[in-house]
Amino acid sequence: MIKYDQTDNSFQEDLRRRVTRYFTASKKLQTGNWRLYLKSAILFSSVFVCYRYIVFVPTASWITLVLCALLGALFSLIGFNIMHDASHGSYSKRKWINFAMGLSLEMMGNSSYLWKRKHNIIHHTYTNTAEDDDIDLPPFLRIRSDQPKRWFHKYQHYYAPALYAILYLYWVWYTDFKKYFTRKIGGHAIPPMRWWEHGIFWSSKLFHGTVMIAIPIEHFGEWALLGYAVFALTCGFIISIVFQLAHVVEGADFPTPDETGVIRSSWAVEQVRTTSNFAQKSVIAFWLFGGLNHQIEHHLFPKIAHVHYRKIAKIVRSACAEYGITYSSLPLGKAIASHFRMLKACGNN
Numbered sequence: 001m002i003k004y005d006q007t008d009n010s011f012q013e014d015l016r017r018r019v020t021r022y023f024t025a026s027k028k029l030q031t032g033n034w035r036l037y038l039k040s041a042i043l044f045s046s047v048f049v050c051y052r053y054i055v056f057v058p059t060a061s062w063i064t065l066v067l068c069a070l071l072g073a074l075f076s077l078i079g080f081n082i083m084h085d086a087s088h089g090s091y092s093k094r095k096w097i098n099f100a101m102g103l104s105l106e107m108m109g110n111s112s113y114l115w116k117r118k119h120n121i122i123h124h125t126y127t128n129t130a131e132d133d134d135i136d137l138p139p140f141l142r143i144r145s146d147q148p149k150r151w152f153h154k155y156q157h158y159y160a161p162a163l164y165a166i167l168y169l170y171w172v173w174y175t176d177f178k179k180y181f182t183r184k185i186g187g188h189a190i191p192p193m194r195w196w197e198h199g200i201f202w203s204s205k206l207f208h209g210t211v212m213i214a215i216p217i218e219h220f221g222e223w224a225l226l227g228y229a230v231f232a233l234t235c236g237f238i239i240s241i242v243f244q245l246a247h248v249v250e251g252a253d254f255p256t257p258d259e260t261g262v263i264r265s266s267w268a269v270e271q272v273r274t275t276s277n278f279a280q281k282s283v284i285a286f287w288l289f290g291g292l293n294h295q296i297e298h299h300l301f302p303k304i305a306h307v308h309y310r311k312i313a314k315i316v317r318s319a320c321a322e323y324g325i326t327y328s329s330l331p332l333g334k335a336i337a338s339h340f341r342m343l344k345a346c347g348n349n
Ligand SMILES: [Zn+2]
Pocket: 084, 088, 119, 120, 124, 298, 302
């Protein structure tokens, strides 16, 4: 198990003090607010209306396919804005609301039980290390120099978008089951599920299969599978690219532990080094991506709801400057270009 050298935690302690001071002075809760709840209502009702139009309102085939892509995009936004915060426990101060909103991942056909372990624990603790399951797609993608190089990696900057697109299907119909049956995520054992957690897992797969595949097939025949593919590929691509832009760009650190298994810097410093913000000035990107364009703030303060990241970014940026830690932030276009340049470099060197 990888460990961080925590002998000097001054950056983390100082930053926490400053951020706590901000919340105390502004008399704000660190959890979600009415803006987040309004956004949730907009997203959930948009999903409902979109699905209804696709399945129950007769229209031209091409419009149905456009709506399928829109539904995929809406699912990814629910993942970024609602499920992600709720799974971290930051959506609401009430535990049951976080649990209920975390189940939006079950609506998407995935397991929030497995996500909380894979993302909250493994990705947020071991960011960009060999143990990080969120950014890795071995053996198809090579993003770290310590990963074995295969002949096809030199083309990975060409085929990565296709891989990103199929990720959601792979997640719903393969990796969730693999983790469920092996009871492992990478090398990490998963604590045993309780009976009702098994029930939620199977119900979500059944719900997804019924609502997203069986009911549309009843209405459209096998052509429904084309609509499902358009929906799932759109959702997968958006989810993957947003997560990748935060960690797999030029300049991001991919720490390797020494022979004793220790990374020679503190956890908080490493969170900034392994992470990059993008489109930080864009209010639209912030609204759409649920603050995942502010991943530095998210990684330092995963228990603070994303609606606060724009405000605390100023505190984080100035603390990083004082402590001499590079705070990486790119415009959207440059972040995308940097990601693909990095894939090309990793596939060729
Ligand atoms: Zn997170």
